[in-house]
Amino acid sequence: MSTRAITRDQAAAWGLPDDLADPADDPKHPSLAVELARIEDTGRRRWASENDLVFRAPDDGRTYRVTYFQGLTETQEDHDVWNDEREIKLTEVKPVNVFTVEWHRAGGKTPPATPDGDTKATPAPTGDQFTEAAIRRGAYLDAANALADPGPSVCDCERCAACALHQASQQLRRLADHYTTAEQPAGLTWEARADHAIRLYARTAIELEDTKAVAARLRAERAELIRQRDRIADDTIKALITKEQHPAVAATAQAYRAAADEINALPQDYETDPGRGNAAEYLRRRATELETAEQPPADEYRYCGATVDEGEKGYHCARPDGHKGPHAPIAPDLAPE
Incomplete structure (x- = not known):
């Protein structure tokens, strides 16, 4: 989890927590943070309520969540929103689609599941057609594995079954969107295959x-x-x-x-x-x-002096006198006087 800390002056310059810019007016206020979500009453103290604010920082463009406090009564209006902290801690966050349960009248007709508006199509991959085909194949295999093996954490209840079916439908919907946006490799000619092989050979x-x-x-x-x-x-x-x-x-x-x-x-x-x-x-x-x-x-050292090879005159043994084992020849120009 990525976190960072800002000063109280920097938070005031960004407009935290109540003077943030609206997403529609973001270009008009480049120095203000953009409010994305506000969740109130996430916690409660004796005289103040704890709230969460999700915003986009103007300096790095990342999305952060910050916790601030608000007085519950008129006499607590002067309550410090940052709980008297010298530095304000920010936590980087990202949007995630979650599954929620709705309660309907027993015996009534259950409305059919409809695709939510937050489902995004998988971006079309870049590269040659062979790579795109491999990506699509892996995506379909992942979907099949998810349906075949729901995992040990899924219990035998209606809620878990509905959650598994919802996740499977979401994944299949993304695959369908990807199938419509990606270029298909069907009907490849030998020229396309030869071009692909040449590119691979050149890169290798x-x-x-x-x-x-x-x-x-x-x-x-x-x-x-x-x-x-x-x-x-x-x-x-x-x-x-x-x-x-x-x-x-x-x-x-x-x-x-x-x-x-x-x-x-x-x-x-x-x-x-x-x-x-x-x-x-x-x-x-x-x-x-x-x-x-x-x-x-040097004055106590005595050489063997034996001729090592009669054919090579001047080569004598340089080992100590009375040594055992083979002789060690030494060249005439290296032999001591």
């Missing part, structure tokens, strides 16, 4: 191109975020490392980062090859672990 192609553009933009933003993350990580590691690293460890970490940069520089297709980004991230993580791990002093 445009939506596909828009989706591809959004996907490309998101991939570019993701790549930029990855570069920013790696740059921030590199700067953070450089700031955290204060002691001198061993040349072999620094060279290995540098090789890891260079390999990660080469992987990121390759054209990537995340749909068919999602493992490239994971490989680059793993290499950077290994470089970070090497740079932050506890390292022995």
